[in-house]
Amino acid sequence: MKKPIVAITRPADRAKKACEIVEKLGGSAVLAPTLDLKPVNTDSLKNLVENVDSLDWIVFTSPTTIDSLNLFYPDFLENLNCNVAVIGNKTGSLLKKQGVNVDLMPDDFTAEGLVEEFTKLDIKNQTIGIPRTASARDTLPKGLEKLDNKVILAEAYKSLFPMDEKSVEELIRKIENSEIDAITFTSPLTVHNFFKISKDNEKLAELLSNNLLTVSIGPITAKVLDEYNVEHIYPDTYTVPDMMELLFKVWRDSNGRQD
Structure with missing residues (x-):
C-alpha cells in the first residue's frame, strides 16, 4: 500500500x-x-497586563497567546495570581511546562465546552481576562457575560491571510x-x-x-x-x-x- x-x-x-x-x-x-499568526503587543493586551491583579480568571485559548505574552511580557505567567482556564490539552500542557497550574479544562475542547463548564460550576460575577486573536468567535466572551461575568478581551496576536x-x-x-x-x-x-x-x-x-x-x-x-x-x-x-x-x-x- x-x-x-x-x-x-x-x-x-x-x-x-x-x-x-x-x-x-x-x-x-x-x-x-x-x-499565518503574528504576535502583537496591542493596547488591549497592555491593558490586560496592567490590570492582571484585578482578574479572578484568565482564559488561554491557544498556544499562540502564550507565545505572545512570553515575547512581550516575559514575567507575566510566573506572576499570575488568579484561576486559569484553557481550551485544549496542548495549551494546558504548555502552561504546565512553564509552571502555571491549570484550574479548568473542558472535556469538549471548544468555546462552547468551556462556557458549559463555567455554567456547571456556577462561576458568576467574576472578572475574566481573555487574550486571543481579534478574529475569534464571540461565543466565549458572550457566553461568560451571560453568566454575569465581566470579560476583558485583549488582542494578543493577529490571524493573517x-x-x-x-x-x-x-x-x-x-x-x-x-x-x-x-x-x-x-x-x-x-x-x-x-x-x-x-x-x-x-x-x-x-x-x-x-x-x-x-x-x-x-x-x-x-x-x-x-x-x-x-x-x-x-x-x-x-x-x-x-x-x-x-x-x-x-x-x-x-x-x-x-x-
Whole structure:
C-alpha cells in the first residue's frame, strides 16, 4: 500500500508536530499554510497586563497567546495570581511546562465546552481576562457575560491571510492532479482562506469530497466545511493527534489494510 500524502493547512509555526505525526504513522506530509499568526503587543493586551491583579480568571485559548505574552511580557505567567482556564490539552500542557497550574479544562475542547463548564460550576460575577486573536468567535466572551461575568478581551496576536499564497496554489494544483490523498483543517480560517485562494470553489469542494479524505479537527471547523459543501470527518476528541489517528484509520480501512 502506498504512503498517503497528507496536506497540512495550519500555520507553519504550529505545523511541525502535525507533520511529524503524519510521518510517524506512515504518510508523507505536504505543508501549505492557509493561515499565518503574528504576535502583537496591542493596547488591549497592555491593558490586560496592567490590570492582571484585578482578574479572578484568565482564559488561554491557544498556544499562540502564550507565545505572545512570553515575547512581550516575559514575567507575566510566573506572576499570575488568579484561576486559569484553557481550551485544549496542548495549551494546558504548555502552561504546565512553564509552571502555571491549570484550574479548568473542558472535556469538549471548544468555546462552547468551556462556557458549559463555567455554567456547571456556577462561576458568576467574576472578572475574566481573555487574550486571543481579534478574529475569534464571540461565543466565549458572550457566553461568560451571560453568566454575569465581566470579560476583558485583549488582542494578543493577529490571524493573517497566508503570506505564501503560492504554496496554497501549488497544493490546489496537486489536488486537481490527484497527487494528494488527504487534507486536514484545524480552524475555520484555514478553510475560509483556502477557498479564497481557489479560483473554482465548487470544483475544489467536489475534489475534496470525492477524491480526498478531508478531516476537520472538530465540529466548529466542520461547520465551515459544510458551508462549502465539503464532505468530511472529525474525531471525538478535538486534537491534532486524534485527528491524524482517525485519518490514518479511515485511510487504511478504505484501502483494505488491517492493522
